[in-house]
Amino acid sequence: MALANVNVCGPKTARVCAKSMKMDVGAKVGRPGAMSRVVRVRASAEKIDFNDEGAFTLPYAPVREALLPDGPWTVIDGGVCAAKGFKVAGYKAGLRKKGTRADCALIVADEDATCAGIFTTNLMCAAPVAFCKKQLAGKPTARALLINAGQANAATGDAGFADSQATADALSKALGVAGDDILLMSTGVIGQRIKMDKLLPAIDVLAANVEASTAAANAAATAICTTDLVRKTIAIEVDIGGKKVRMGGMAKGSGMIHPNMATMLGVVTCDAAVSPEVWRGITSRAGTNSFNQISVDGDTSTNDSLVCFASGKAGNAVITDANSADAKLLEQALTAVCRGLAKAIAWDGEGATCLIECNVSGAMDDEDARVIARSVVCSSLAKAAIFGHDPNWGRLACAAGYASPVKHNFNQNDLKLSLGPHQLMDKGQPLAFDAVAASQYLKDVTGVHGTCVVDISVGSGPGKGQAWGCDLSYDYVKINAEYTT
Structure with missing residues (x-):
């Protein structure tokens, strides 16, 4: 905000x-x-x-x-x-x-x-x-x-x-x-x-x-x-x-x-x-x-x-x-x-089943890192994927890529991405990872209303930033369809 x-x-x-x-x-x-x-x-x-x-x-x-x-x-x-x-x-x-x-x-x-x-x-x-x-x-x-x-x-x-x-x-x-x-x-x-x-x-x-x-x-x-x-x-x-x-x-x-x-x-x-x-x-x-x-x-x-x-x-x-x-x-x-x-x-986001924490490193400065982290936690597609226990690295990488405004664009070939303990991308390319285990990580997190951690590195710069959001559930739509605003 x-x-x-x-x-x-x-x-x-x-x-x-x-x-x-x-x-x-x-x-x-x-x-x-x-x-x-x-x-x-x-x-x-x-x-x-x-x-x-x-x-x-x-x-x-x-x-x-x-x-x-x-x-x-x-x-x-x-x-x-x-x-x-x-x-x-x-x-x-x-x-x-x-x-x-x-x-x-x-x-x-x-x-x-x-x-x-x-x-x-x-x-x-x-x-x-x-x-x-x-x-x-x-x-x-x-x-x-x-x-x-x-x-x-x-x-x-x-x-x-x-x-x-x-x-x-x-x-x-x-x-x-x-x-x-x-x-x-x-x-x-x-x-x-x-x-x-x-x-x-x-x-x-x-x-x-x-x-x-x-x-x-x-x-x-x-x-x-x-x-x-x-x-x-x-x-x-x-x-x-x-x-x-x-x-x-x-x-x-x-x-x-x-x-x-x-x-x-x-x-x-x-x-x-x-x-x-x-x-x-x-x-x-x-x-x-x-x-x-x-x-x-x-x-x-x-x-x-x-x-x-x-x-x-x-x-x-x-x-x-x-x-x-x-x-x-x-x-x-x-x-x-x-x-x-x-x-x-x-x-406590409306309808949420977990907190999402995005940690970005390697940006040219802290402000760029914060912008990228915010972009990820704001992505409706990424939030919905986490709610659905889908380790969808594409949605996370996409959200990092369209972050705006950043002063220094990162090279997609430098992108590394992890979901909890599971590394999903390196050098801008998807890795062979255990999709079942990564999905289970999301099930475990949402099952206890815990924290889903997304770690992203965009290069070798000194900039670091964090942002927080929540997953997007069916209940969010229900709550806001019925609440007068």
């Missing part, structure tokens, strides 16, 4: 120009006095039971077990509440057409948090996407993010944007924070405005119930799901600058997933102290190497959004040098969290 970055500007401190984007640097962020504001909530609001099975029960995606990349971090509990300085809540406001699942979530930072966002490149972007772009273009910090499921608030014109503004105004009042501290996300049916008569009363309830607990984090991760069969959430801890830095994330997405941002919503909270400029760059690159490398069905959504917060509560020295060891480790950790969540989305 190709998320587009948002220009961020903030306090009148030192400014630099990087890639034509003005961004703040320096340790201090936010407005004078903003750090001391206290969130106000109404004590009389309804109490939410985050263990309510009807509202918040959804199986857990195997992020920590199988999908999170290895690295110098420890997996911990807590989801988006794992990082210091954040509280969350989930709630059933009655926005969904049917069912008992919760449908809105709120993430609140105790104080101004450095914030970066990347959003769908679809020209039909939804009202909340336009709203977030406007908010983040004005300042590099935020205090709260409200997410609703049920209505996408896309293709709703000026009235839809007015609904977003009214929602932000209500949340600003409920929390006692400034209006430009609020961010919004929506997911659901395109062309439908949010049920404001349901959402506005829910805002006070959410604001009064935010807490820093694993139960609340799981409730929020469940509330934002639509056709998802599992909730996607993860948290890690890593040593940076002699301090324990925590990072947690949640995401939703199952269909209308394609590089350039899919019907994907993602939120990451982190307690590292980092300058807005560095955090912005880290978030952009992490998105490029994770969410922009997944595809389920080739459709790019109107609502795709990734927002990453950094509270600065870990106590590390503020990271201001993008080339420092601390910055590189922070980027490595954020990329891992984003990749784990992105792979969980592809794993």
